[in-house]
Amino acid sequence: MERCACLSAACSSRGCLCRQQRQGPAETAAPAPAEKHVEADAAARCCAGSGGIASPRPPPPPPRCSLQDLPVELLVEIFASLPGTDLPSLAQACTRFHSLLHTDSIWRRRCREEYGLGENLQDLEVMGVSCREVYTQLLHPHRHLLGLWQLDTEPYRELLKVAVDGLGITGWKYLPPHNRRVDGRMQLKPSFRIRLTERKSATAECRAGCSSRSHSLHIQVQKDQFTTQCNRIDHRRMSGCSGTNFPNWVRAERGLEDRLLSYHHSDCLTYRRLYLPPSHPDDLIRPGLFKGTSEAGSLKIAMLSFQGKYARATKITGDPGIPAWKETLEIHLRHRIQLPNVKILRNFNVLSRIVRAMHEQVVQEQQEEEDRPEDSEGHGWQGPAQPSIGGSGAAALEEQPAHSFVLPAGVRSSDQNCPRTYRMCFYGVDMVTFYGFAYTQRFPGIVFLFDENHFGFLCLDLKCFLLYSRVQDTFRNVEAPSPQAFLEMLENVQSLPLGGAACTLKI
Structure with missing residues (x-):
């Protein structure tokens, strides 16, 4: 009995010693591979019958897969x-x-x-x-150039879209439509192009200026800005805002007056990146770029964004009267104006009383908010943005009944093709800093939302109507990394002086 217990304790995965001792030399030879599992099972049964403990067999390794x-x-x-x-x-x-x-x-x-x-x-x-x-x-080497940019060395601040074009990368500058109407398509003129040469290397060519013949261009990209250096000595750029010596091709492109412009020798230009505003499902219309009429009759480009309880259309290109980034139409989304019928809209005096009463209410509310330093509601991107209209976003705007729209008596408009119906209207104020002035003037009025692609501002003090139409273009690489990054971009660009940043390119 003791001998059997000792043998049982000596059992291993190679077989049972009890069985090995009962076999002869010939029988104890190595078993065939097909019999290994059978012998292991028999050994386990032998150990179990004799009171021994069998060692568990490790699972077979998985097949090697590369x-x-x-x-x-x-x-x-x-x-x-x-x-x-x-x-x-x-x-x-x-x-x-x-x-x-x-x-x-x-x-x-x-x-x-x-x-x-x-x-x-x-x-x-x-x-x-x-x-x-x-x-x-x-x-891949020029991926950081793709997107929307703005020239920061002149008051006009022209827009530049850098995009993949065919088998190259082209910088397109935006010019006003030929017919000067807000629904016209923007003109696109090439400023530079990057292409592969026969040696399979990329080269940049300048295509701006009065000469249609391309010539070499040096581009240096930094964080959120890039600088170009044109090597053609007779290539000239615009800078400044006063003078009479101005080339005809620039005047024809931008529709600017000689008395507001000057002509300087500047071959080194700096562009700063622009982000388009982020969108939210609650936005009444999709934010983005809009063409707008101005009091002077020229066209401007404004960037519409929703920021808390306000929507702001910030002018980003200049005109003969107002520099870029010096005009912002502020729409108070919590102060909706109800106009029961078209007769009230026709009567300028009635509209003036409505806006004046709304203006006093807004001023009083702003004073109360200033007295509450802890109250920051609506100043960030997460503030409540939309009025209570029974829905959210563009769907709620479309559900609103259409009201007839006409210009009040005595109000002028640079664009006579105004929409005939509107969905909603709000109190708004146009904040403008004119050329040569240090302070900002405020013009209250009514903002009309016509549809997804059109809105307008009725300025009662100036008796004019400004119409805005969406820039119908496809943009890539223009998304802001975060809402905060977009707000920082707005703050940085608006704080730039009219002369722009100094050239930092080193050749």
Whole structure:
């Protein structure tokens, strides 16, 4: 009995010693592979019957599977779905990955998904350029240039959109429509272009100025700004706001008057990045860029954003009377104005009394808020923005009944094609700083929301109506990283002097 217990304690995964001692030398030879599991089970039963404890067998290791063992087609599909910034590191993993990453279909998909380049890729074979070269030599190195920019060295502050164009990157400057109407499409004129040369290297060409012949251009990109240096000695730019010597091509482009402009030699220009305002489902209309008429009859571009209990249309391009960023139409979303019928809208005196009463109410509420230092409601992006209209956002605006719109007697408008109906109207105030003045003037009035793409401001003090129409264009790479980043961008740009920043380019 004792001998059996000792043998049971000596059992192991290689078999039971009790059985081995009962077998001869020939019988104790190594079992065949097919019999190993049978012997292990028998050993376990032997140990269990004799009171011993069997050691658990470890599970067999999983079969070895490597990414390199996958078929080529599957690897190409996996690599094509990865961001292009991850592919260089992947190419250093092994020789096979490095070879596969020369497959053009991988880079063709990256060019299409990351930069919207699609239809023109079929022309690459004729040019002898691969999608990989387009991505690595052109698109990726100049990705920080893509977006919306503004020239900060002149009062006009022209807008520049840098976008992928065909098999290159083009900087397009916005010009007013030919017909000077808010519903007309903006003109786009090339300012510069970056393309691949025959040596598969990217080069920048300047296409601005009075000469249509392109010439070399140096571009230096910094954080949220870039600077250009034109190498053509007879290439001239605009700067300043007074004088009489001004080239005809600039006057024709912008519709500016000689008495408000000067002509300076400036080949070094600095552009600052602009973000479009973030949108929220509760916004009555989609924020963005709008063309607007001005009191002087020219067109301006304003940026509409919703900020707490206000909506603000900030002018971002200048005109003969008001510099860029020196005019803001502030819409008080909590102060909705009800006009029962079109007869009241026609009567200028009645409208003046309505706006005057609303203005006094707003001033009183603002004074009460100043007396409460802890009250910051509505000053940030998270403040309640919309009035109580039984819904939220654009859907609520469309649900509002349409009211007839006419200009009051004695009110003038630069654009005679005003919408005939409106949905809602609010109290608003236009805050303007004119050329040569240090203080801001405030003009109260009524803001009309016509539809998703149109709104207007009736300024009672000046007896004029300003119409705004959305800039119908496609923008990429213009989203602000956060609402706070957009507000900081507004604050930084509005604080710039009229002369702009100094040139920091070093050649």
